[in-house]
Amino acid sequence: MTPASPQGAEESAPRVPYEDLVRFAADVFAARGVPTGRARTAAKALVYGDLAGMRSHGLTNLTRLYLPLFDDKRVEPDAEPEVLADKGASVLLDGKKGLGLWLASEAIDLAAERAAEYGIGLVSVRDATHFGCAGHHTLRAAERDMVGILASNCGGQRIARPPGGKVAMLGTNPMSIASPAGPDLPPYCLDMSTTAVPTGKIRQAARAGQPIPEGWLTDAQGQPVTDPHALDRGDGFPTWLGGRPETGAYKGYGLALLVEVLAALVPGAGLGPAPEAYEGSGGPSGRDDDIGILAIVVAPGALRPVEGFLSQAGGLFQSLLDCPPIDPAQPVSYPGAREAATAAEARSGGVPITPALHEELREVAERWGLEVPVGVDA
Ligand SMILES: NC(=O)c1ccc[n+]([C@@H]2O[C@H](COP(=O)([O-])OP(=O)(O)OC[C@H]3O[C@@H](n4cnc5c(N)ncnc54)[C@H](O)[C@@H]3O)[C@@H](O)[C@H]2O)c1
Structure with missing residues (x-):
C-alpha cells in the first residue's frame, strides 16, 4: 500500500464554489450562536x-473538532474578549x-493597527480555542504590506514527547510568518506545525485506510510507526520537525518550546509541560483548552518608505524563483506560493470537496436546517 501523500489524493474531487462554502460554514457557526460578522x-x-x-485543517474539522467544541461548551460563541x-x-x-x-484574525488585525502606529x-x-490554519491569519498582515507572525500552543494537550523522554508533554504547536513578496508575486507564507506533521494529516491517512510514512510517529520505544491509528490509540507519538535527535529533532522541539514560551507563557495560558503530565502512563493527556495565541505584526512602512520594502521583497523572492532547479520539472518555489496558486485556481474553478466530506456537510446541513452547497457542475 502506498503511504499517504502529504496533501492527500483529492485533486480530482468534485468542486464547489468558494463563496457557497464560506456562506455555508458561516451559517453553521451562526446557527451555533456565533454573531454574524464573526x-x-x-x-x-x-x-x-x-x-x-x-x-487537514479545512472543513473536515467542522464535524471532528469545531461542532463538538460547541456541543461540549468548550467554546463560547459570543465571547467578548477582555x-x-x-x-x-x-x-x-x-x-x-x-x-x-475568529479570535486569531482579530488578534492579527489589532496587532496590525498597532504596528501602523508603532512599527510593531x-x-x-x-484562554483561546483552536485557530485552524495559522497562515490564513498571518496573510491578513501581508495584505496590509506588513509582516505577520502567529503561533499557538495547544493549551494543556500533551501528545508529543521531548526527544529522549517517556512522557507526552506538548502539542503540535503551529506557527506562521507571512510577508509581502513584492508587487507581482504571492506572499511568502510559512505555515506549519512544529512536529513533522499535524495530527490532522495522520487522521486523514487513518480515514483513507493508508499507512503513514516513517518519520511521522514513533512508538513508546522511539521506533517508527506506520499505522496511523496508533495516534488515537495513544501508543503513537508525533515526531518533531527534524526527525530523530541526530537529524535535527531538537530544532523542531526547540521551536515548539519557543511557541510555548511566547504564545502561552507570556499571556498566562494553559501549558503542556506541567506536573500533571506525570500522573498517567506517559501516553497522551490533557485537553486543548486555554490555548495561548501570539500575534506579532511588523510594519516596515512605519520605519521606511513602503515602496522600497516592497520592491526589495520582490527582488528577494523573484531571485528564489529564478534559482536553476535540479529537476526542470520541479521549479524552485517558496512557502506560500503553492497555496496561493491552489487558492487562485479554486476561487475560479471551485474548491475540491470529496464525496465523503460532502456527505458530512449534508448531514450538518440537515441537522441545522441549512442548504448544503452543491458542486460547480450540478
Ligand atoms: N491550530 C492548530 O492547532 C494546528 C496545529 C498544527 C498545524 N496546524 C495547521 O495545519 C496546516 C498544515 O501544517 P503542515 O505542517 O502540515 O504544513 P505543510 O507541511 O503542508 O507545509 C509547511 C510549509 O512548507 C511549505 N511548502 C511545502 N511544500 C513546499 C514546496 N514544494 N515549496 C515551497 N514551500 C513548500 C508550505 O508552503 C508551508 O508553509 C497549517 O495551516 C498549520 O497552521 C494547525
Whole structure:
C-alpha cells in the first residue's frame, strides 16, 4: 500500500464554489450562536484549508473538532474578549473561550493597527480555542504590506514527547510568518506545525485506510510507526520537525518550546509541560483548552518608505524563483506560493470537496436546517 501523500489524493474531487462554502460554514457557526460578522470571519479561516490545499485543517474539522467544541461548551460563541493590559504597542487579551478561527484574525488585525502606529504590534491572548490554519491569519498582515507572525500552543494537550523522554508533554504547536513578496508575486507564507506533521494529516491517512510514512510517529520505544491509528490509540507519538535527535529533532522541539514560551507563557495560558503530565502512563493527556495565541505584526512602512520594502521583497523572492532547479520539472518555489496558486485556481474553478466530506456537510446541513452547497457542475 502506498503511504499517504502529504496533501492527500483529492485533486480530482468534485468542486464547489468558494463563496457557497464560506456562506455555508458561516451559517453553521451562526446557527451555533456565533454573531454574524464573526461567523463569516471564522468561516473564511476554516474554508481556507480547503481553498489553499491544507485540507487537514479545512472543513473536515467542522464535524471532528469545531461542532463538538460547541456541543461540549468548550467554546463560547459570543465571547467578548477582555483587554487585561494595553501598553500601546502590546496588548494582553483574555479570549474568554472565543472561537479561535475568529479570535486569531482579530488578534492579527489589532496587532496590525498597532504596528501602523508603532512599527510593531504584539497581541498576546490567553484562554483561546483552536485557530485552524495559522497562515490564513498571518496573510491578513501581508495584505496590509506588513509582516505577520502567529503561533499557538495547544493549551494543556500533551501528545508529543521531548526527544529522549517517556512522557507526552506538548502539542503540535503551529506557527506562521507571512510577508509581502513584492508587487507581482504571492506572499511568502510559512505555515506549519512544529512536529513533522499535524495530527490532522495522520487522521486523514487513518480515514483513507493508508499507512503513514516513517518519520511521522514513533512508538513508546522511539521506533517508527506506520499505522496511523496508533495516534488515537495513544501508543503513537508525533515526531518533531527534524526527525530523530541526530537529524535535527531538537530544532523542531526547540521551536515548539519557543511557541510555548511566547504564545502561552507570556499571556498566562494553559501549558503542556506541567506536573500533571506525570500522573498517567506517559501516553497522551490533557485537553486543548486555554490555548495561548501570539500575534506579532511588523510594519516596515512605519520605519521606511513602503515602496522600497516592497520592491526589495520582490527582488528577494523573484531571485528564489529564478534559482536553476535540479529537476526542470520541479521549479524552485517558496512557502506560500503553492497555496496561493491552489487558492487562485479554486476561487475560479471551485474548491475540491470529496464525496465523503460532502456527505458530512449534508448531514450538518440537515441537522441545522441549512442548504448544503452543491458542486460547480450540478
Ligand atoms: N491550530 C492548530 O492547532 C494546528 C496545529 C498544527 C498545524 N496546524 C495547521 O495545519 C496546516 C498544515 O501544517 P503542515 O505542517 O502540515 O504544513 P505543510 O507541511 O503542508 O507545509 C509547511 C510549509 O512548507 C511549505 N511548502 C511545502 N511544500 C513546499 C514546496 N514544494 N515549496 C515551497 N514551500 C513548500 C508550505 O508552503 C508551508 O508553509 C497549517 O495551516 C498549520 O497552521 C494547525
